Structures are given as C-alpha cells and as structure tokens.
Amino acid sequence: MTSKTLPPHGTISRRKHHGCKCWDCCEALRAYSNARYAAMAAGTWQPFVDAEPVRQHILRLQGIGVTPNRIKILTGLPLRTITGFLEASHYPSNVRCRKRNTRREVAEKIMGIPVDADLAFLVDATGTRRRIQALAAIGWPQKQLAQRLGLNHKHVSHIMRRGQILNRTASAVTAAYEELRNGSAEKFGVSKIGANRARARATANRWAPPKYWAKYPDAIDDPHFTPEYGMTKPQRLAEEAVWMVTVAGVPRTEAATRLGLTFGEVDDALARNDMRKAA
Structure with a gap:
C-alpha cells in the first residue's frame, strides 16, 4: 500500500482539502481569501484564464523532453493538474474533460517554465552514444570510461541501446568527451591491451573517431545524420537509400533510380535497417 504525498505546509490545498490547521496553512488561506474579497469588491476578480495557451506551452516543453512529472517538480503542482491540460482524466467516481479554463496562478506557474532543453529529464541518446563510440575508437573501454563518469559499466552498455537517456548523463558524457577526445586512452592510464581491444571493437563496428566528428561539429547530436566513416561506396549508397525512403519519404523505386x-x-538496405532497429 502506498501513501499519498500531501501538499507542502503553507498552501491553500493543504488547509482546504487535507484539514491542516497549522499557522502557515491557515495564513495562506486567509491571505488568499482577503485578496479574493478585495478583488471582488473592486470588480477585478478574474480567477480563471483560457487553458489553451498553457496546453500549447506544455506541448512545447514535452517536445524538448520536459515530461509532465518534471513540470510537476518544477511547479509544485499535482501531476493530475498538469495532465488535465492534455487529456481527459479518469479517476474513480471522477471523470473530467480536458481543461478549458484554469486558475491564473496555475497558468503563471506553468507558463513561467522556460522552453530550455537543460530542464529535461530525458534527452535523445544519439549524441551520447556517438561520443562513447568515438572514445572507444581512441582506446577507451566502456568499463574504464564508466569509472571516469562515476557510472556502473553496465549502465554505459544500456546507454548504447536506448533512444533516450537522463539529461545529466548526457551532460556528463559530453564533458568527458571534450576532455578526452584529443589524446589516446593510454595517456590516461588505460592499459595497452584494453585500449587495443576497444579500438578493435570500434573498427569492427565502423565507429567514427573524434577526428571524424570534428569535421561535422553539428552532426554528432543529429539523429538524422548517418556517419559514413569506414563505409565502402555501395554501403554509402545503401545508407543514402534508407535515408531517402524513411526520412525524406521518397518511394523506394524512385530512390533506386536516383x-x-x-x-x-x-x-535489402531497408531490411538491414529494420534489423538494426530491432536489435
């Protein structure tokens, strides 16, 4: 059985809906009531605003990886309040349509979150995966790299298979990459045997080294960019065909002709691409 997390002290919700009678909660309700009565007397009481701009802002935040749970943490609002802007909510004996209006203070808290990817819990893993591969190409085994990052080496292996990872993990890998990319792993204490094994693995998988990515500084984080490092001409054409069909939407017959x-x-190229995705 799990216990429900109560709102913090000093909030109207804790006083009204959970019966807390501490000084902070009573004072919060008193201050709200006084402001409400004063605004009503002045004819300026407008507690509700249109929910659509808030919904659009939440969608923009989700587009850069800021999840509703992350918005909950940043605003202190209940999760059901945030998800109510996106879809109808279904709780026992309580079905609510998607919000059309919302309280002004709720809208201000959500709209106050900047559309900043650094606030996201999860980000695309493409750039992180490529940085780990590039470091392997200059001799960094995943185990030693994990130790330098303060991670379990199994976690580094998981990163290589994930579509999204924690933002803080991506930032840590980027910082390590910038520090290590200009030298061989042996200079940092990696054994020659371990470094050679990492390089052999990178060569077998055609993982591009840092020197390759230095030529395309904006491409390492781009999931639509296909590195051509170590590819033969037929392989490059095959990858180009996959991109044309799956990303650009060109019919496969036209891609073949071009x-x-x-x-x-x-x-065959499309089939191999599907197998890689399924692996």
Missing part, C-alpha cells in the same frame, strides 16, 4: 541501385538492393 542512386543507380536495383530495387532488390534498396529492399
């Missing part, structure tokens, strides 16, 4: 490939070669 690239000088057979329909079967394009189908």
Whole structure:
C-alpha cells in the first residue's frame, strides 16, 4: 500500500482539502481569501484564464523532453493538474474533460517554465552514444570510461541501446568527451591491451573517431545524420537509400533510380535497417 504525498505546509490545498490547521496553512488561506474579497469588491476578480495557451506551452516543453512529472517538480503542482491540460482524466467516481479554463496562478506557474532543453529529464541518446563510440575508437573501454563518469559499466552498455537517456548523463558524457577526445586512452592510464581491444571493437563496428566528428561539429547530436566513416561506396549508397525512403519519404523505386541501385538492393538496405532497429 502506498501513501499519498500531501501538499507542502503553507498552501491553500493543504488547509482546504487535507484539514491542516497549522499557522502557515491557515495564513495562506486567509491571505488568499482577503485578496479574493478585495478583488471582488473592486470588480477585478478574474480567477480563471483560457487553458489553451498553457496546453500549447506544455506541448512545447514535452517536445524538448520536459515530461509532465518534471513540470510537476518544477511547479509544485499535482501531476493530475498538469495532465488535465492534455487529456481527459479518469479517476474513480471522477471523470473530467480536458481543461478549458484554469486558475491564473496555475497558468503563471506553468507558463513561467522556460522552453530550455537543460530542464529535461530525458534527452535523445544519439549524441551520447556517438561520443562513447568515438572514445572507444581512441582506446577507451566502456568499463574504464564508466569509472571516469562515476557510472556502473553496465549502465554505459544500456546507454548504447536506448533512444533516450537522463539529461545529466548526457551532460556528463559530453564533458568527458571534450576532455578526452584529443589524446589516446593510454595517456590516461588505460592499459595497452584494453585500449587495443576497444579500438578493435570500434573498427569492427565502423565507429567514427573524434577526428571524424570534428569535421561535422553539428552532426554528432543529429539523429538524422548517418556517419559514413569506414563505409565502402555501395554501403554509402545503401545508407543514402534508407535515408531517402524513411526520412525524406521518397518511394523506394524512385530512390533506386536516383542512386543507380536495383530495387532488390534498396529492399535489402531497408531490411538491414529494420534489423538494426530491432536489435
């Protein structure tokens, strides 16, 4: 059985809905009531505002990886309040439509969150994965790299298979990459045997080294960019065909004609791409 987390002391919700009679909670309700009565007397009492701008702001935040749970932490609002802007809520004996109006103070708290990717819990893992691969290409085994990052080496392996990772993990890997990318792993204490094994693995998987990414500084974090490091011409054409069909929306027959490939070669490239995604 799990216990419900109560709102903090000094909030109207704790006083009205949970019966707390401490000084801070009573004072919060008293101050709110006084402000409400004064505004009503002055004819300026407008507690509700349109919820649509708030919903659009939440969607923009979600677009950069700021989840409703993260918004809950940043604003101190209940999760059901935040998700109510996005969809109808279904609770026992309490079904609510998506919010059309909301209290001004709720809107101000949510709208006050900047659209900043650094606030996100989760970010795309592409750049982090490529940085780990690039460090492997200059001799960094995942175990030693994990120790330097303060992570379990199994966690580094998990990063290589995930679509999204924690923002703080991505930032830590980026900082380590900037520190280590200009030298070999042996200079930092990695054994020659371990470094050679890491390089061999990187070569077998065609992982691009830091020197390659230095030529494309904006591409390392771009999930739509396909590195061509170590590829033969047929392999490059196959990757180009996959991009044209899956990203640009070009029909496979047209992609084959443009690239000088057979329909079967394009189908094989698409099949291999599906297998990589499923792995």
